[in-house]
Amino acid sequence: MIALTADVSAETSRRGFIAWSAGILVLLGTILNAVPFVGALVARPAGGKNEEYIAVGPVAGIAPGVPVNLTFTDVTQDAYIRQTTVRGVWAVKTPDGDIVVYSPVCPHLGCQYTWDTATKRFVCPCHTSVWNIDGELLSGPSPRDLDTLPSKIVGGRLLVLWQRFKLATPVKTPIT
Amino acid sequence: MEREPGWLERRIPLRRYTRQALTEDIPGGSSYWYVFGSAAALDFLILAATGIWQFFYYVPSTERAYDSVNYLRLQVPFGWLIHGLHYWAATAMVVLVLVHLTQTFVWGAFKKPRELTWLLGVLLLLLTLLAVFTGTPLPWDKRGYLAAQVANGIAGSMPLVGTLAKQILWGGDAIGQLALSRFFALHVAVVPVLIGLLFLTHLVAFRIPGSAASFSERRNLSRSGRFWPDQLLKDFIAFSVVFTGTVGLSALLMTPINGAADALDATYIGKPEWPFLFLYQILKYLPGRLEVVGALVVPLIGLVLLFGMPWFDRSAERAPRRRPVALVLFVVIAAAIVALSVQGAGGPTEIVSKSSGPAASVSSTSTPTTSTVEARAPYIVGNAEHGATLFVDFCESCHGVKGTDNVTNGIQGPALDPIDPLFVSNDPQTFAVAIDDIIQHGSRSNDQVLMPAFGASSTMTQPQIADAEAYVLKLNKVDRAKVLKPGVDPRTFFLVTLVLFGLADATGIVGLARLRR
Numbered sequence: 024m025i026a027l028t029a030d031v032s033a034e035t036s037r038r039g040f041i042a043w044s045a046g047i048l049v050l051l052g053t054i055l056n057a058v059p060f061v062g063a064l065v066a067r068p069a070g071g072k073n074e075e076y077i078a079v080g081p082v083a084g085i086a087p088g089v090p091v092n093l094t095f096t097d098v099t100q101d102a103y104i105r106q107t108t109v110r111g112v113w114a115v116k117t118p119d120g121d122i123v124v125y126s127p128v129c130p131h132l133g134c135q136y137t138w139d140t141a142t143k144r145f146v147c148p149c150h151t152s153v154w155n156i157d158g159e160l161l162s163g164p165s166p167r168d169l170d171t172l173p174s175k176i177v178g179g180r181l182l183v184l185w186q187r188f189k190l191a192t193p194v195k196t197p198i199t
Numbered sequence: 200m201e202r203e204p205g206w207l208e209r210r211i212p213l214r215r216y217t218r219q220a221l222t223e224d225i226p227g228g229s230s231y232w233y234v235f236g237s238a239a240a241l242d243f244l245i246l247a248a249t250g251i252w253q254f255f256y257y258v259p260s261t262e263r264a265y266d267s268v269n270y271l272r273l274q275v276p277f278g279w280l281i282h283g284l285h286y287w288a289a290t291a292m293v294v295l296v297l298v299h300l301t302q303t304f305v306w307g308a309f310k311k312p313r314e315l316t317w318l319l320g321v322l323l324l325l326l327t328l329l330a331v332f333t334g335t336p337l338p339w340d341k342r343g344y345l346a347a348q349v350a351n352g353i354a355g356s357m358p359l360v361g362t363l364a365k366q367i368l369w370g371g372d373a374i375g376q377l378a379l380s381r382f383f384a385l386h387v388a389v390v391p392v393l394i395g396l397l398f399l400t401h402l403v404a405f406r407i408p409g410s411a412a413s414f415s416e417r418r419n420l421s422r423s424g425r426f427w428p429d430q431l432l433k434d435f436i437a438f439s440v441v442f443t444g445t446v447g448l449s450a451l452l453m454t455p456i457n458g459a460a461d462a463l464d465a466t467y468i469g470k471p472e473w474p475f476l477f478l479y480q481i482l483k484y485l486p487g488r489l490e491v492v493g494a495l496v497v498p499l500i501g502l503v504l505l506f507g508m509p510w511f512d513r514s515a516e517r518a519p520r521r522r523p524v525a526l527v528l529f530v531v532i533a534a535a536i537v538a539l540s541v542q543g544a545g546g547p548t549e550i551v552s553k554s555s556g557p558a559a560s561v562s563s564t565s566t567p568t569t570s571t572v573e574a575r576a577p578y579i580v581g582n583a584e585h586g587a588t589l590f591v592d593f594c595e596s597c598h599g600v601k602g603t604d605n606v607t608n609g610i611q612g613p614a615l616d617p618i619d620p621l622f623v624s625n626d627p628q629t630f631a632v633a634i635d636d637i638i639q640h641g642s643r644s645n646d647q648v649l650m651p652a653f654g655a656s657s658t659m660t661q662p663q664i665a666d667a668e669a670y671v672l673k674l675n676k677v678d679r680a681k682v683l684k685p686g687v688d689p690r691t692f693f694l695v696t697l698v699l700f701g702l703a704d705a706t707g708i709v710g711l712a713r714l715r716r
Binding site: 049102 | 248252255266267269270274275276280281578683684686687692695696699702703706707710713
C-alpha cells in the first residue's frame with residue numbers, strides 16, 4: 024500500500040514535470056510566433072524620406088512685414104503610394120532682409136492657421152492661438168511658437184525643406 | 200482526480216468541454232496516418248492569421264494592389280514571413296487536403312456510415328481550390344492577372360452557366376477593378392467562412408460514428424488508443440513539420456515576384472497555379488470546339504466520381520487489398536493527373552519574339568519631350584526574369600547580349616554589365632530611378648537619336664520598363680526585390696523555429712514514452 028502511494032506520487036511528479044516543460048515550450052513557441060506578427064504592426068517599415076529642398080517661388084515678391092503664403096507641389100511617398108501634394112508655407116521677410124519660413128501647421132493640434140491682415144497677427148481658427156509676425160506665441164493653447172522650416176535662397180528663388188513636427192509638445196521635434 | 204468546479208467553471212464549463220473534445224477512442228491506437236486532417240485544419244489557422252495580417256497592408260485596387268503587396272514583402276518588418284507563410288501554407292493546405300482524401304479513400308473510411316463526412320470533405324477540397332483560385336489574382340501581378348483572364352475566357356466557353364459564372368466571379372467580361380474586388384471578397388470573406396463552417400460540420404459528423412481507424416479489424420480489436428494525449432502529440436508533430444517547413448520555404452525561397460499586371464505584354468505566358476495544371480494541360484490537347492470537354496465535362500466527371508464515391512462503392516469491405524478495382528482506378532486517375540500536371544509545368548513561360556526590336560525603328564522615334572506618359576516604372580518592383588526576355592527584344596541590339604556590349608549591327612550603346620558607376624546604388628529604387636530617365640526619354644546628340652524614348656513613346660509599357668530595369672539591376676548584382684526590412688534575418692528566424700519545434704516534439708515524444716513505461 025505504501026509502495027503504491029510512492030508510485031502514484033512519483034507518477035504525479037513526472038506528469039507534472041512533463042506538463043511544465045511542455046507548457047514552457049508552448050509559451051516560448053507562442054512568443055516566437057508573436058514576434059513577427061506584432062513586429063509587422065509595430066516596427067517601422069523601411070521607407071524613403073523626402074530630404075530635398077523644393078523651390079517655392081521667387082524672393083523678389085516678398086515685402087517686409089507682410090507674410091506671404093507660397094504654394095508648391097511636393098512629391099511624397101505615402102507608404103506604397105507616390106503622390107503629388109500641393110502645400111503652402113508662410114514666408115516672412117525680417118527687417119534685416121532675411122527670409123524666415125513657417126510651417127503652415129499649427130503646433131497645437133495641426134490646424135492651418137492664417138494671417139489676419141487687420142490685427143497683423145497669425146491666428147489659428149480652431150483653438151484661437153495667436154502669434155506675432157516673428158512667430159512668437161502671444162496667447163492661446165499652442166504649446167510653442169510657430170515652427171520654422173529650413174530654407175535657403177538660390178539664384179533669387181526660395182528653397183524650402185518640407186518637414187513635419189510633433190504636435191502639442193513644448194519642444195519642436197521633427198517627425199522622421 | 201476530479202477537482203471541485205471553480206467560479207468560472209460553474210458558469211462556463213470550459214474544462215468539461217475540453218475533456219469532452221479530447222476524449223475520443225481510436226480503435227487500434229493512434230497513428231501517424233491519421234494526422235493529415237488535423238494538420239490541414241491547423242494549416243488553415245496559419246492562413247487565417249497571415250490573411251488577417253495582410254489586411255493591414257493590402258488594398259484590392261488594380262492601381263495599388265501590386266505595390267501594396269511588395270511594400271508588405273520588402274519594407275514591412277516580417278512582411279516577407281507573413282506573405283511567405285500565406286503563400287506556402289496555401290500550397291501545403293492543398294497537399295494536406297489531397298493526402299487526407301487519398302488516405303480516407305485507401306483506408307475505406309468514406310463508407311457507410313461516414314458518407315456525409317466524406318461529402319463534406321470533398322466540398323472542403325473544392326473550397327480550398329476555390330481559395331487558391333480567388334487568391335491568385337489578388338497581387339494583381341502578371342501571373343494573377345493572366346489567371347483571372349484565362350479563367351474568364353474558359354467560363355465564357357461554357358454553355359448555360361458560363362455567362363452567369365462570369366457575371367458572379369468577374370462582374371462581367373472585363374478583367375478589371377470589379378473582377379479584383381470580387382476575387383477579394385470571395386477570397387477573404389465568403390470562402391474562408393464557408394471553410395470554417397463546413398469544417399466544423401465535418402468534425403461533428405466525424406465524431407458521431409467515431410474514428411474509422413484502421414481498415415484491419417484485427418488491429419482495431421487488438422488494442423485501443425486515445426486522442427489525448429497519443430494522437431494529439433502525433434498531430435502536433437505533424438503540424439510542427441508543416442509550420443517549420445513553411446517558415447523554411449518563406450525564409451529560403453522568395454515568393455515569386457512576377458511583375459506588375461500588364462494587359463499589353465504578350466511576351467509573358469502565364470500558367471495556372473499548380474493544382475490546376477492538369478486541367479490546363481488537358482485544354483492544350485483539345486481543339487477549340489471541344490474546349491467545353493476540358494473545361495466542364497472532365498471536371499464534372501471528377502466531381503461526380505468524388506461525390507458519389509460512398510454510393511458507387513457500397514461494399515462494407517475496407518481493406519485496400521480486397522478492393523482491387525477501386526484502388527486500380529484510383530491509381531490510374533491519380534497517375535494521369537500527376538502526369539498531366541508535370542507536363543503542364545514544363546515548357547516555356549516566356550516568348551522571345553525578337554521581331555519587334557527597336558533598332559529598326561530608331562530613326563522614326565518621335566520627339567520624346569512631348570509625352571504625357573507618367574514614368575511610374577522605377578517605383579514598380581519589376582520581374583528581372585521577364586526583364587531578361589524584354590531585354591532581348593528591346594535592348595540587346597545596341598547594348599549587346601546580356602548587356603555586355605558585343606554588338607554587331609553597328610549601333611553601339613554603352614555596356615550595361617557593368618553599367619557606368621555613376622548610376623549604381625545599393626538601394627534598388629534609387630538605382631532604378633537613376634537609369635529610368637534615359638529609358639523613358641531616350642538620349643540624343645546633335646539631332647541624332649542615340650537611344651529611343653521607350654517610355655515616352657509608349658514603345659514599352661511602364662510595367663515592362665520596370666521589368667527591364669530589374670534585369671539591368673540584376674546584371675549589376677543588385678536585387679530589385681531585395682528585402683529592405685526583414686525584422687529578423689530570415690535564416691536565423693527559421694533556425695530558431697526549427698530548434699524550438701524540434702525541442703517541443705522531442706519533449707512530447709520522450710515525455711509520453713516515460714508516462715507509458
